[in-house]
Amino acid sequence: xxxxxxxxxxxxxxxxxxxxxxxxxxxxxxxxxxxxxxxxxxxxxxxxxxxxxxxxxxxxxxxxxxxxxxxxxxxxxxxxxxxxxxxxxxxxxxxxxxxxxxxxxxxxxxxxx
Amino acid sequence: xxxxxxxxxxxxxxxxxxxxxxxxxxxxxxxxxxxxxxxxxxxxxxxxxxxxxxxxxxxxxxxxxxxxxxxxxxxxxxxxxxxxxxxxxxxxxxxxxxxxxxxxxxxxxxxxxxxxxxxxxx
Numbered sequence: 001x002x003x004x005x006x007x008x009x010x011x012x013x014x015x016x017x018x019x020x021x022x023x024x025x026x027x028x029x030x031x032x033x034x035x036x037x038x039x040x041x042x043x044x045x046x047x048x049x050x051x052x053x054x055x056x057x058x059x060x061x062x063x064x065x066x067x068x069x070x071x072x073x074x075x076x077x078x079x080x081x082x083x084x085x086x087x088x089x090x091x092x093x094x095x096x097x098x099x100x101x102x103x104x105x106x107x108x109x110x111x112x113x
Numbered sequence: 114x115x116x117x118x119x120x121x122x123x124x125x126x127x128x129x130x131x132x133x134x135x136x137x138x139x140x141x142x143x144x145x146x147x148x149x150x151x152x153x154x155x156x157x158x159x160x161x162x163x164x165x166x167x168x169x170x171x172x173x174x175x176x177x178x179x180x181x182x183x184x185x186x187x188x189x190x191x192x193x194x195x196x197x198x199x200x201x202x203x204x205x206x207x208x209x210x211x212x213x214x215x216x217x218x219x220x221x222x223x224x225x226x227x228x229x230x231x232x233x234x235x
Contacts, residue, residue, distance in 0.1 A: 042158075049208055049210075049226065049228060050150075050158065050208075051225075052221055052222065055220075055221050091157075093157065095158075095160075095221055100172045101160055101172070101173070101174040101175065102148075102160040104157055104158040106157050107157045107158075
């Protein structure tokens with residue numbers, strides 16, 4: 001199984017400041033034949049189901065504000081919130097869909113400092 | 114509007130069985146890979162199983178293989194999860210989640226239901 005490791009577990013950032021979440025996979029999730037990274041990011045707010053933010057590591061889902069960005073390739077990935085807003089308080093998860101079982105990172109809890 | 118509505122959760126004793134259902138609407142259900150994902154109380158997300166559009170390919174996480182069975186009824190836009198030999202560690206909110214219509218189940222989920230809580234306890 002591919003193990004997804006996120007860091008940090010928790011992050012407190014001031015409003016308007018940058019938040020950076022890291023995700024590492026235990027093996028590459030880059031599919032060489034199509035050059036796509038099989039990596040997604042989700043946001044989960046309290047009491048709600050997860051919401052997909054990015055797929056293919058950096059393709060933003062429709063409606064996701066452009067202060068959110070996804071980057072990385074191979075085994076190392078980053079989700080960045082360029083200017084944290086109050087509504088961004090949530091737990092963020094990465095997920096690989098390169099191989100079964102599909103696996104998630106442990107989550108990063110983003111709070112306001 | 115895409116809607117996924119889970120039902121069938123509840124309290125069950127260890128070793129018992131439960132059948133979860135997911136009613137889908139707002140899209141052509143038969144065109145999509147479908148998933149079950151669970152979340153234990155206060156914990157992270159764990160993918161459980163998915164099923165291809167025609168129901169002929171199914172994938173499971175190891176911890177549920179042989180105990181859980183995913184199935185679908187495309188005529189009635191429904192997804193199911195039959196859970197047998199339930200254990201305390203199966204206690205979680207179970208989400209029905211839509212994959213995509215590319216023909217592959219190696220895809221993330223874009224729409225999720227609100228979930229149904231399964232509690233395994235004596």
